[in-house]
Amino acid sequence: MDFVGGIVTDDDNRVLMVRRAEGVGHMAGLWSLPGGARRDGESDQQAVVRKLGGETGLEVEVEAPVLKTNRRRWRGTAYRVRPVGGQVRQGLDAGIADCRFFAIDEMPERTVLEAGLAIMNHRLETSMTVTAHEYSSIVDMLFSGLFFSYLEPALGKLELEDLATLSWSITNTPLRKFKSAIPFLMSDRSDRAKEYALMAEIVFAVCTIMDDLCDERTERYGFPTAHRHFGRPQTVAFVFGAIESLRRDLSMKYGDAYAESIAGALLGCARSQARRFADQDLEIADYFDNCVKRNDFLGVAWSAGLRALGQRDTAEFIYGLHQAAIPASQMINDYYDMVRNEFRDFRAGVRSYCVRKLAAELADPRELENLLARRADPAAERRFHELLERYDIIPKVRADIHSALGEIAGMIEDAPLSTAQKTILACWNDIPLANILDDADAPRDFHARTERFVDSIDALCGELS
Numbered sequence: 001m002d003f004v005g006g007i008v009t010d011d012d013n014r015v016l017m018v019r020r021a022e023g024v025g026h027m028a029g030l031w032s033l034p035g036g037a038r039r040d041g042e043s044d045q046q047a048v049v050r051k052l053g054g055e056t057g058l059e060v061e062v063e064a065p066v067l068k069t070n071r072r073r074w075r076g077t078a079y080r081v082r083p084v085g086g087q088v089r090q091g092l093d094a095g096i097a098d099c100r101f102f103a104i105d106e107m108p109e110r111t112v113l114e115a116g117l118a119i120m121n122h123r124l125e126t127s128m129t130v131t132a133h134e135y136s137s138i139v140d141m142l143f144s145g146l147f148f149s150y151l152e153p154a155l156g157k158l159e160l161e162d163l164a165t166l167s168w169s170i171t172n173t174p175l176r177k178f179k180s181a182i183p184f185l186m187s188d189r190s191d192r193a194k195e196y197a198l199m200a201e202i203v204f205a206v207c208t209i210m211d212d213l214c215d216e217r218t219e220r221y222g223f224p225t226a227h228r229h230f231g232r233p234q235t236v237a238f239v240f241g242a243i244e245s246l247r248r249d250l251s252m253k254y255g256d257a258y259a260e261s262i263a264g265a266l267l268g269c270a271r272s273q274a275r276r277f278a279d280q281d282l283e284i285a286d287y288f289d290n291c292v293k294r295n296d297f298l299g300v301a302w303s304a305g306l307r308a309l310g311q312r313d314t315a316e317f318i319y320g321l322h323q324a325a326i327p328a329s330q331m332i333n334d335y336y337d338m339v340r341n342e343f344r345d346f347r348a349g350v351r352s353y354c355v356r357k358l359a360a361e362l363a364d365p366r367e368l369e370n371l372l373a374r375r376a377d378p379a380a381e382r383r384f385h386e387l388l389e390r391y392d393i394i395p396k397v398r399a400d401i402h403s404a405l406g407e408i409a410g411m412i413e414d415a416p417l418s419t420a421q422k423t424i425l426a427c428w429n430d431i432p433l434a435n436i437l438d439d440a441d442a443p444r445d446f447h448a449r450t451e452r453f454v455d456s457i458d459a460l461c462g463e464l465s
Helices: 044-056 113-126 134-156 161-172 178-185 191-215 228-231 232-254 256-278 284-308 313-337 344-348 353-361 366-373 379-389 393-413 419-433 446-460
Strands: 003-007 015-020 036-038 056-072 075-086 097-103
Touching: 003 044, 003 056, 003 113, 003 134, 015 044, 015 113, 036 044, 044 056, 044 075, 044 097, 044 446, 056 379, 075 113, 097 134, 113 134, 134 178, 134 191, 134 232, 134 419, 134 446, 161 191, 161 228, 178 191, 178 284, 178 313, 178 419, 191 232, 191 256, 191 284, 191 379, 228 232, 232 256, 232 379, 256 284, 256 344, 256 366, 284 313, 284 353, 313 419, 344 379, 353 366, 353 379, 366 379, 379 393, 393 419
Parallel strands: 003 075
Antiparallel strands: 003 036, 015 097, 056 075
């Protein structure tokens, strides 16, 4: 079957998108370009004019194609179009729930992957630059597009207990869908691979719920946490039952070895969560050791799924890559909390990487312990800030992050993977450079990086249906 879509932009270079109505077709509830299936005997241009008029009220003139997509059961072409009449109107088509313009860095997460790829190609062809912030948004958005277009529909096939809590946590944690996108793109992209990739989202959801309960967090990325949404009793009951039900369900579906690896990783995360609150030392090595144990579950989920698919070399590499990424991720999170969230970790008494880095510089770390004990006192916070500046802690942490990401980049370059797969991992590794560090630290070739990422994800998804 052949599909077409049209890219319409306004004077601010925002792109017109439509949200498909719930329960209507395989794109139900997702945002896409206006367009649809081509009728027999109809040209692409005729189909674009018909669908744009019927869905948005615009009369358009079709220009050059920006993306040609070939999937297993369908083909699609997206065209740049120019409005020549009409105006955008809501409610013209029962299959369209909404219609509006979006800036490139504000596109909805629930976007059809191919629509996102077409919009990115349009942006790359019409602009000489991609900003660091846009780059981060693009990579995250395309990972999410892959998840919602091809992976989320497989959730219902897993037949797990309390899927409602899991599904809610997975789909209402914005962005961050690299957790399932990466193992899927490293795999053979089969239907079986979709289920194993989803397991990474599931174990991450369980551990996130545990983390939020431990920290009594009520919001994450601006959305309510599970225990705020479902209530603490139901959420606590879910966590207690989740590991055992996963062990049982996965054993029946995928075998004992796979089930034990996933359940064991979740138990390890729970134990490390408990140790986190008892950890009052200031040693950096101990901090990273517990971070690795607390986050090992995701690397286990990635590698266990690839191993079950027979990709042993890839499984070993991806596990090692994740182990290397954990300390880097923790440094980045702590840097973000210290710089962007105005010393939130200090106020909470968290012995973060930044705090431990300072302790290593001080002749007498007891001064820092004293400040942490008096952290509610504004004078203590001012003194802490003075010490950070005196010992250049923030620039040193930035340098540590750069070093860690550089080592990960070297691992990716030597990986037993295709060029497209290496590109996916390299762009994922670049996100902190775009999203966290100062502009002076950011590379200047985000346009080229975005182009490589778009081409690679499209190529790796070529056999999807």
